[in-house]
Amino acid sequence: MRHRVTPLRSWLLALAALLPIDPAFALTDVNCNGISREAEKLCVDYNVERRTCPTGGNPTRPCDDYVAVTPGRPATCSADFARDSDGDGLGDSCDNCPLDKNSMQQDQDGDGRGDVCDNCPELANADQMDSDGDGIGDACQLALRGGFCGPPQRRIWTPGEGTVALSVVLSLLILFRQRNRCWRGRNAT
Numbered sequence: 001m002r003h004r005v006t007p008l009r010s011w012l013l014a015l016a017a018l019l020p021i022d023p024a025f026a027l028t029d030v031n032c033n034g035i036s037r038e039a040e041k042l043c044v045d046y047n048v049e050r051r052t053c054p055t056g057g058n059p060t061r062p063c064d065d066y067v068a069v070t071p072g073r074p075a076t077c078s079a080d081f082a083r084d085s086d087g088d089g090l091g092d093s094c095d096n097c098p099l100d101k102n103s104m105q106q107d108q109d110g111d112g113r114g115d116v117c118d119n120c121p122e123l124a125n126a127d128q129m130d131s132d133g134d135g136i137g138d139a140c141q142l143a144l145r146g147g148f149c150g151p152p153q154r155r156i157w158t159p160g161e162g163t164v165a166l167s168v169v170l171s172l173l174i175l176f177r178q179r180n181r182c183w184r185g186r187n188a189t
Contacts, residue, residue, distance in 0.1 A: 028103075031075050031082035032094035033068030040064045043077045053077035 042059035120137030
């Protein structure tokens with residue numbers, strides 16, 4: 001049996017394509033050594049009171065919680081804990097937005113700042129200059145005015161923006177369509 005592609009099904013498929021990607025697929029690496037949290041073994045928990053890593057204890061803490069000495073090598077128990085200020089699973093030293101949660105690390109302009117904390121995500125502006133303090137980077141304001149950055153830039157829609165509004169509109173369309181069918185059925189004489 002072949003499935004018919006109805007307008008409603010087309011809308012639902014389009015909506016599914018616009019939903020953000022599940023952050024569970026993102027790499028989790030708090031100590032930024034390039035080894036995923038799941039691949040690193042467990043370490044013994046650092047004893048803060050005694051300021052030591054107990055020997056012979058049962059490993060209970062992910063080694064990813066400790067600062068790694070070199071990239072590509074697993075961390076071991078130490079007094080230095082890796083910091084992940086925003087809790088997105090990537091340590092501050094390798095997170096492109098250490099204070100804003102962004103586990104997918106999207107950076108559409110390639111300037112090293114993640115889109116969620118970039119004041120001009122469409123144009124590269126590593127310095128993040130914002131002379132007038134309005135939250136929009138100078139690079140974007142110059143581009144909008146047709147300045148040295150070239151022609152005005154349009155805002156690029158990113159997955160996740162407006163999905164709630166879109167789902168509300170689609171729900172209303174479905175509701176009105178169902179009501180129209182009922183109304184037509186009653187008044188068709």
